[in-house]
Amino acid sequence: MENNNTRRNFLKQTAILSTGTIIGSSLFNSAFANETELKIENKNSASEIINAAAGIYSLPKLAYAYDALEPHIDKATMEIHHGKHHQAYVTNLNKALETLDEKLVDDSKSLESIFEKMSKFPESIRNNGGGHYNHSLFWTLLKPNGGGNPKGKLAEAITSAFGTFDEFKKQFSDASMKRFGSGWAWLVVQDGKLVIGSTANQDNPLMRLRGKGLKGKPVLALDVWEHAYYLKNQNRRADYIASFWNVVNWDEAEKLFNS
Ligand SMILES: [Fe+2]
Structure with a gap:
């Protein structure tokens, strides 16, 4: 009752x-x-x-x-x-x-x-x-024939924060690889700056939780749970991360950054 x-x-x-x-x-x-x-x-x-x-x-x-994301994501x-x-x-x-x-x-x-x-x-x-x-956001950050480089203010902010786009990709990929077990890698705006990090399980940077952890407004997200890649890549998370860069929807990431 x-x-x-x-x-x-x-x-x-x-x-x-x-x-x-x-x-x-x-x-x-x-x-x-x-x-x-x-x-x-x-x-x-x-x-x-x-x-x-x-x-x-x-x-x-x-x-x-x-x-539509084949051959990168099956x-x-x-x-x-x-x-x-x-x-x-x-x-x-x-x-x-x-x-x-x-x-x-x-x-x-x-x-x-x-x-x-x-x-x-x-x-x-x-x-x-x-x-x-997280998944609702993630789907919008993927698109067929995606990838390439970000444009506009997001591109400028990435260069400003990480030196080069390649350095940004390296750091984001590292964060994706180093997240132990299941979780997400993120690019967020934190105190006006772009920051890369990761969260465990289905936590995200908007959650106010006790203790330290990534906080900020999401701009880019990558699901690194095994369910996101195991059928195609088995244990090779690095291959899945490499595929991700071919389907990133940078237009959407830029909208998030500018919002
Ligand atoms: Fe997932």
Whole structure:
């Protein structure tokens, strides 16, 4: 009964139904781009919506086909990574949100606002909220016929921070290689400067957690969980990182940097 009340009140406060593809830097402007925020006025509506939508967050559509990143990232990996792994984070995030203490949820209208108070939330929200957010961002930072060099202000900032683009690539690749176990490599803006680092599991630089760790606004992200490359590259993470540079969407990274 208590759980039902919590769930009903949470949905009454804010229900967000995803309706389309997540594209670009608007990821940082609200809960998620192209999502429709619905204020639910009564429990019947909430019930109808949660039954219809199977939750609050949903799997974003990709802007490209599963095989579009071939030969650099293979179709089978993309199918499983997006359709199974990412979907599992979405499903489990929605389950975890249903049972949240409503005191925590009151001010939490987006994943970003949850990340700001991350240490107050349970592991299930941290892991699955991070998983959904990080992957949603990651897909936008890939594109067919990507790669090459960044342009504009981002290119200038990279040169300023790291000396050369090649040196930046080397340091980002090193951070990706050295992340022990599962995690993510990041390029972030921290105190006005570009910084490279990595996080464990599904943590990200927006999460306010106890202790040290990478903090900042993400500009570039690379998933280095084995599920991101094992089918094609097996244990050769370095090969996967080398492939990544051929499909990076620098236009999107620049939008994030400029936002
Ligand atoms: Fe992943």
